[in-house]
Amino acid sequence: MQAPKHIVILTGAGISAESGIKTFRASDGLWEEHKVEDVATPEGYHRDPVLVQGFYNARRQQLQQEQIHPNPAHYALARLERLYPEQITLITQNIDNLHERAGSQRLIHMHGELLRARCPVSGQVIEWRGDLHQEDLCSCCQFPQPLRPHVVWFGEMPLGLDRIYGALAQCDLFISIGTSGAVYPAAGFVHEAGLNGAHTIELNLEPSELESQFDEKRYGPASLLVPAYVD
Ligand code: BJW
Structure with a gap:
């Protein structure tokens, strides 16, 4: 993968599904x-x-x-962060700790x-x-x-939004992994990144509700797709 200037990665429940969650x-x-x-x-x-x-x-x-362990998708994102520590903003909607256990350090838990x-x-x-x-x-x-x-429950304010929108404003690559795109504001991030000129990619088991908004899509289990994409 060629190194962009700034990458925003959004993960959802699908990335932890193969870990048994x-x-x-x-x-x-x-x-x-x-x-x-x-x-x-x-x-x-x-x-x-x-x-x-x-x-x-x-x-x-x-x-x-x-x-319950992190799976190859969590580990691949941690490897990517080690390669490009300054260029990556990893945002998860998940409340589990599998990204941290895989080694990710600069992580925003937007739903707690x-x-x-x-x-x-x-x-x-x-x-x-x-x-x-x-x-x-x-x-x-x-x-x-x-x-x-x-x-963070429905009707409550997600966490880390200033950092998130700051990163979306400067990213040139936006990667969405394992999320249905049913919950806002996370579901609006692809649009936001696209407005700022980022290339957008969806990695998911199946097309999400937001599929048509992505420039590029790959479908299959995260444990295969994510390592294949980032390594
Ligand atoms: C695989 C896979 C494998 C499976 N490999 N993939 C009308 C219009 C627009 C917005 C609203 C509206 N009415 C109300 C709202 C706002 C509301 C909202 O979005 N409601 C929707 C129902 C429409 N949002 C809020 O209230 C949020 N706050 C808010 O908006 O504040 C105001 C604000 C204003 C302006 C700016 C900013 C803020 C708060 C939302 C809080 C969500 N909380 C939850 C619970 C957290 C705690 C917990 O875990 O219990 O968060 S709900 C739940 O959904 C959880 C998740 O993080 C979130 C997203 O789910 P996710 O991760 O996408 O999971 P799934 O199951 O939906 O999808 C899994 C995907 O993985 C699928 O696509 C599978 O195919 C795939 N998959 N296996 C790869 N092996």
Whole structure:
């Protein structure tokens, strides 16, 4: 691959599918078992915090099982970052930690991180590897608050947007990997990058909802496509 000046890479649930982590919108995906509005909105959380904490506790436990590992797609992106550390902005919508475990260091978790909890009042974020319960209170406020998962639900503001839009404004290559393009603002990044003159490429199992917006497309499993593209 010829080195562009700046590359923005956006990943979604599809990159972690072959590591054994379920995607959202597949027929056996996470939304098949749960209603989106129950487990991925602030309203759902306020209605039934125990249900929502249980949903994330189960995913947190699964992520830390021995058989869950980064796959060749995560490793290929980490290799690319080692080759071009200054030229790459890696943005993930995933809350798993598989990019970091593969060696990626300069990573933006725009929808948060499963292994962290957050105080809803001060915004303080702390590492959290075990189950999270309503009785787990923050230690930052005068009146301690129940900690919540450090994730971004529908209607909430994604994280790192200033850095993301800054990188999109200067990138000449935009690569989207394993995302359905169903959720904004991430679904708008290809348009944004295209406006700035970047070459855009989709690497996905199948054409996404945004397929027609990409200059180049390759379809198949990420564990094969990504190493073949970046190496
Ligand atoms: C493989 C593979 C393999 C499988 N190899 N590929 C109307 C119009 C426009 C916008 C809105 C609207 N109404 C509301 C909105 C905004 C809303 C939104 O987008 N709603 C849509 C439903 C329309 N967005 C928000 O509310 C966001 N905030 C916001 O907009 O703030 C205001 C704002 C304004 C202006 C600028 C900026 C901000 C927040 C969105 C938060 C999303 N949160 C979740 C949950 C996170 C925590 C958790 O993990 O539980 O994020 S929802 C869920 O979807 C999760 C994911 O990150 C996200 C995207 O899913 P992803 O990764 O694409 O997964 P899938 O399953 O959809 O797709 C997997 C893909 O992989 C598929 O294509 C497969 O084919 C492929 N695949 N195996 C390669 N082996």
